[in-house]
Amino acid sequence: MKSFRRELTMNVPARMDFVSIHREVERAVADSGIAEGLCLVNAMHITASVFINDNESGLHEDYRRWLEQLAPFDPSPERYRHNRTGEDNADAHHKRQVMGREVVVAVTGSRLDLGPWEHIFYGEFDGRRPKRVLIKIVGA
Numbered sequence: 090m091k092s093f094r095r096e097l098t099m100n101v102p103a104r105m106d107f108v109s110i111h112r113e114v115e116r117a118v119a120d121s122g123i124a125e126g127l128c129l130v131n132a133m134h135i136t137a138s139v140f141i142n143d144n145e146s147g148l149h150e151d152y153r154r155w156l157e158q159l160a161p162f163d164p165s166p167e168r169y170r171h172n173r174t175g176e177d178n179a180d181a182h183h184k185r186q187v188m189g190r191e192v193v194v195a196v197t198g199s200r201l202d203l204g205p206w207e208h209i210f211y212g213e214f215d216g217r218r219p220k221r222v223l224i225k226i227v228g229a
Contacts, residue, residue, distance in 0.1 A: 093121035093226040099137070101216040104162065105184070107149045110139070110222060111209045114194075115201060117224045124199045126228015130209060131191030133221040136181035138188035138212035141203070156184045156214075181215035188212045196228055 095117045097110060114130055130139045142148065160183035166172045169179030192209060195202040201209075211222055 090126075090227060090229055091121070091123055093117065093123060093224075095120070095224045096133075097211075097222040097224065098219050099211055099213065099222060100219045101211075101213040103213070104216050105153060105156070105181075106213050106216060107152065108211045108213065109144060109208060110211045111144075114209050114224055118196055118199065118201055118226060121226040122199075123196055123226050123228040126196045126226060128194045128196050128201065129191060129223070129225045129227075130194070131223050131225075132185070132211065133223050136178055136185055136213075136215035137220050137222075138185050138214070139191050139209065139222060140188050140212060141192050141194075141207050141209055143206045144208040144210075152188075152212075156187065159187060160184050178215040184214040185212070188214075196226060 097113055101108060118128055132139050160180040162180045164172060164177035171179035171182065
């Protein structure tokens with residue numbers, strides 16, 4: 090069994106945004122030399138997410154509105170207890186919890202084994218500073 094590791098550094102200027110990392114993950118799979126296995130992609134920060142869905146701008150806008158309704162940005166300490174620690178990003182922690190931390194994708198024939206509309210994204214919920222994404226591929 091082999092393993093391959095790569096980190097991406099994300100620096101999203103917006104507080105909340107969705108960025109395709111699909112091509113970077115495909116490149117990592119190709120560079121790994123692994124033909125059959127699993128590819129884990131995870132956000133290495135507690136206010137960011139990695140998820141799979143359709144690469145469609147209307148859906149992304151729907152996510153923004155929906156997440157903002159679920160956990161509205163409010164830097165005050167009245168709405169969120171977390172903000173009483175001096176932080177202003179409690180909403181970002183909630184958004185990450187909803188969208189998830191990671192995805193695991195099968196690698197078959199040296200390629201990501203995804204459905205026809207599946208696409209890998211990085212979700213940022215407290216942007217404006219560098220954050221890391223881990224790509225870990227294991228197999229033969």
